[in-house]
Amino acid sequence: MEKTIDESKQGQHLVLEQKEGNTRKLFIESYGCAMNFSDSEIVASILSEQGFNTTQSLEDADLVLVNTCSIRDKAEQTVRKRLEKYNAVKRINPKMKVGVLGCMAERLKTKFLEEEKIVDLVVGPDAYKDLPNLLAEVDEGRDAINVILSKEETYGDIAPVRLNSNGVTAFVSITRGCDNMCTFCVVPFTRGRERSRDPQSIIEEVNDLWSKGYKEITLLGQNVDSYLWYGGGLKKDFVKASDMQKATAVNFAQLLELCAKAQPKMRIRFSTSNPQDLTLDVIETMAKYDNICKHIHLPVQSGSNRILKEMNRLHTREEYFELIDHIRRILPECAISQDLISGFPTETEQDHQDTLSLMDYVKYNFGYMFTYSERPGTMAERKMEDDVPEDTKKRRLAEIVQRQREHSEIRTKEYLNTTVEVLIERQSKKSEDQWSGRTSQNIVAVFPKEHYNIGDLVNVHVKDCTSATLIGTALGYSKYN
Ligand code: SAH
C-alpha cells in the first residue's frame, strides 16, 4: 500500500469520461502511489486521441495496460499475478495486446519482454507520449519498448482524462522524478531526475478542474517542497540558470499561494513533503489561506540518527523535532502523518526504540508503515547486507503499527464535541444512509446524508469516533461551500 491511495483502490480500473467515435477499448489499471494513478490519466488522455475509450471489462479489451510499482518486492509480485490473469484472458482473446507501464517497466526494461511472454509493450514513466508510435509497432506484430528517462518531460501540456473520479477530488502532478537518493529507494532509478512543471499549466489545470465542479486538488510530487520552476530543466541544473531565470523562479511556497489565490474555494492539498525541504515559507503560506488543507505528510522513515544517516536522509532526529515544533507553533490545528520503515540494514533494538520514542514525541495522526524490502540497484542493496531477520522486521513493524494506533486514537478523540468542516466525497462504505468525506486535516468523517450532496462542504458536529474515523451529524453548509 502507498500513501494517499488506500488498499481498496489498488488495481482500480473504473472509468467515467469517454470520447465519441472511439472504437478501440483500453483496460488500464494502476498500482502503487498517487503519481501512478495520475500518470494513468495522462496515458488514457494520449490514447483517447488514438481511438481508445476505457472499458471496465478486461475480457472486452483490445489493449490492457498495467501501471506498475517497484517500491517494495510485494508490489512487484502483485503485478506478476495480474499478468497471469491477463494471460488466461489472452488465451480466449488472442488479439488482445498487453503493455506494462511505470516503475517496473523502467526497472526491468527488455528483461520484461524476455521474462513475461505475454507482454507486447514496455513503456517507462517518461515515454508515454511515444505510445502512438509504440502501438503502431505492436499492431504490426512486433514487441515495442521505450524506457528512456527525460530531463524535460512533465506532461504539462496534456489534459488528463479523469479515471475513477468521484467528480470532487483530483490529483495534479507538479514535479516528476526525485534527486534525493535515499539509499533504500528505487524511485530515483525508475522515475529519473527531478524536474518541475510550468506553474502556468498547473494553474490552468486547477481552473479547469474548478470549472468542471471539482472541489479539492492534491498537488503531487515525490518531493513537492523541492518544486522549482525557472523555465524548465532539471532541478539540479538551477545553479546554471541565468540571473533573469533566478529572479523570476517560482518555488513551492509561491506555487501554493498561486493555486490558493487562483481558486479561493478550491481545497488544496499536497503530497509528499520531505523534511529537509519543507520550509517555514510553506508552513506560513498554509496558515495564510483557509483553503490550503491543514495536513502535512512528513515521512521520517526512522527515529535513529545513525539509521537516518545510513538511509541518506539529510536531516537528524533533532532537526525533525524542530520542524515539528515550527508546524505546531504556526499551524496548531495541523495534522501530521508519517511513513516509517522497520528493519533497515544494521537496525538495532535501540534504533527501533528511537523510532518509537520519536513517534511518542510527534503523536502522528496517521501513518504508512512498512518492513524494509531490499531493492535491486539501490545503494543499500549494493553496500549493505539485508541483515535484520524477517521475523524481527515484522515484530518491530507490529510494535510501530500498535503505537500508531494508540496515537491515532488520541488524535481522533481530540475532535470529539468539536465542529469540523467536511467535504463530502462518497457514500459511506458501511451504510447507504451516511456520507463519507474528509476534514481539512485529512481525517475521514461519516454522518447522516439528510439533504446534502456529494461535493458539498458541510460543518459536522463530532459525537463519536473510532481510531481512524469521526462520526457526527451535519449542522449546515460551511461558509466556504
Ligand atoms: N517521496 C516519495 C516516497 C516514495 S516511496 C513519495 O512521494 O511518496 C513511499 C514510501 O515507501 C517511503 O516513504 C518509504 O517509507 C517506503 N519505502 C520506499 N522504499 C522502500 C523499501 N525499499 N522498503 C520498504 N519501504 C520503502
Ligand code: F3S
Ligand atoms: Fe525515494 Fe527518498 Fe525520493 S524515499 S522518492 S529517494 S525522497
